[in-house]
Amino acid sequence: MGPERIICLTEEPTEMLYLLGEEKRIVGISVYTERPARAKEEKTKVSAFISGNLKKITALEPDLVIGFSDIQSQLAKDLIERGLNVLIFNQRSIPEILSNMQILGNLVGQTEKANSLLLEWQNAMVSWKKENESKSNKPKVFFQEWDEPIITGIQWVSEAITLAGGEDCFSHLKDKKLAKDRIITADDVKDANPDVYIGSWCGKAMDWDWVRNKPEWLSTNFIISNKIFELDPSIILQPGPALFLEGIPKLKEIFSSL
Numbered sequence: 397m398g399p400e401r402i403i404c405l406t407e408e409p410t411e412m413l414y415l416l417g418e419e420k421r422i423v424g425i426s427v428y429t430e431r432p433a434r435a436k437e438e439k440t441k442v443s444a445f446i447s448g449n450l451k452k453i454t455a456l457e458p459d460l461v462i463g464f465s466d467i468q469s470q471l472a473k474d475l476i477e478r479g480l481n482v483l484i485f486n487q488r489s490i491p492e493i494l495s496n497m498q499i500l501g502n503l504v505g506q507t508e509k510a511n512s513l514l515l516e517w518q519n520a521m522v523s524w525k526k527e528n529e530s531k532s533n534k535p536k537v538f539f540q541e542w543d544e545p546i547i548t549g550i551q552w553v554s555e556a557i558t559l560a561g562g563e564d565c566f567s568h569l570k571d572k573k574l575a576k577d578r579i580i581t582a583d584d585v586k587d588a589n590p591d592v593y594i595g596s597w598c599g600k601a602m603d604w605d606w607v608r609n610k611p612e613w614l615s616t617n618f619i620i621s622n623k624i625f626e627l628d629p630s631i632i633l634q635p636g637p638a639l640f641l642e643g644i645p646k647l648k649e650i651f652s653s654l
Contacts, residue, residue, distance in 0.1 A: 398504045399481075403453055405443045405463035405471065408636025410435050412497050415513060415637055416506040423456045428599075430630040431638050445599075447471060454478055460503075464635065466574075488551040488573055490559075493635045494518070517640040524559045524644065535654055537562040538590035538618065541598050541633060543606060545579045552635055560647035565590050582612035592654065593618040594647075596627040625650050 403424035404410040411431045413419055419435070424442035429435050442452045448471050453461065461475055463484045472482045485496045494514050501510020528534070537557050539549035549557070554570035557563070564570065565588040569578045595602035604624070613619050631642040 399458075399460035401456065401458045401460070403442060403456060403458040403461045404429075405448060405461065405468060406445070406465075407431060407630065407634050408464065408493075408497075408638070409462045409500055410439075411634075411637045412500050412510075413504065416501060416504060416509050418504045418506060421504060423458060424453060428630075430628075431634070443471070448475075450474055450478065454480070462500075487635050490521075490552050490555045490639075493552060493639065497636065513637070517637075520640060520644075521559055524561075524648070528559075528561045531561055534561055534563045535591040535623075535651055536565050536588065536617075537592045537594060537651075538565045538585055538588060539594045539596070540607075541596055541629075542575070543597060543603065546582065546585070547575050548578050548580055550575075550578070550633075552639065553632060556632065556639060556644045556647060560644050561651045562592065562647065582610055586612045586616060589616050591617045591621070592623045592625070592650070594625050594627055594650070596629045596632050598629050598633055602626040623654065 400421055401423045402421045404422060404426065406426050407429045410422060410425050410429050413422055414432050414435065422439055425435055425439040426443050426445065427441045428445060440456065442449050446467055453475065459481060461480055461482045463472060463482065466486055468484060472484050475482050487493050487496050494517065498510050498514055501507050539553055539557060541547050541549055548566040548569060549564065551570040554564040554567050566580060572578050593607060595607060607624055608619065618624060627646060631638045631646060
């Protein structure tokens with residue numbers, strides 16, 4: 397049976413429930429939802445990322461609210477205090493993402509369908525790893541998810557870069573769960589001298605001029621060779637299906653074109 401009226405405070409549970417054919421259970425979504433595109437037309441928007449419309453959420457009478465990240469802790473607290481059931485995931489790694497997608501499948505009675513989807517993604521990862529075994533020169537990659545301060549990629553992004561055949565310049569920071577612990581300097585990037593720059597600035601478009609004209613970076617490989625790319629945050633910074641369906645394949649496409 398499972399919950400019949402679900403509110404998704406972030407995109408990834410929305411996308412997964414649609415993939416499972418259980419979108420009828422969703423009564424509210426985040427304004428940042430991009431996947432699937434029709435969700436924006438079909439579902440009521442009730443939250444941003446940190447904040448939510450408490451009145452609108454409670455009026456929808458959800459029997460479960462699903463969110464992601466410790467950043468939503470205050471919103472979760474406010475909803476719990478209003479008597480709502482709240483499930484907050486806090487995944488950081490690809491194995492955790494897969495585990496949480498399985499939990500969603502179990503919650504809505506779609507264990508086998510979730511198993512099938514996860515098996516597809518796991519098989520794809522095995523294939524990608526095999527492809528990488530034959531590569532001797534892997535591009536050094538700097539992934540930037542915020543500009544001021546400069547923040548490099550979260551754990552699943554670093555893992556995605558590896559799966560796609562690249563080498564994350566700041567992989568030593570990937571286990572840092574909080575963004576403030578992944579702050580680096582422009583000089584750190586200069587010293588790492590990446591071959592490729594990938595920007596995916598959470599919640600806003602990448603400023604290409606800012607990247608190209610950063611004084612410290614003018615002599616780096618990625619500036620000299622103009623290997624600068626932007627990725628849609630919805631396919632790389634959402635810890636859910638999009639990462640496997642589009643995020644990692646897009647990274648692979650970029651690296652194979654070098």
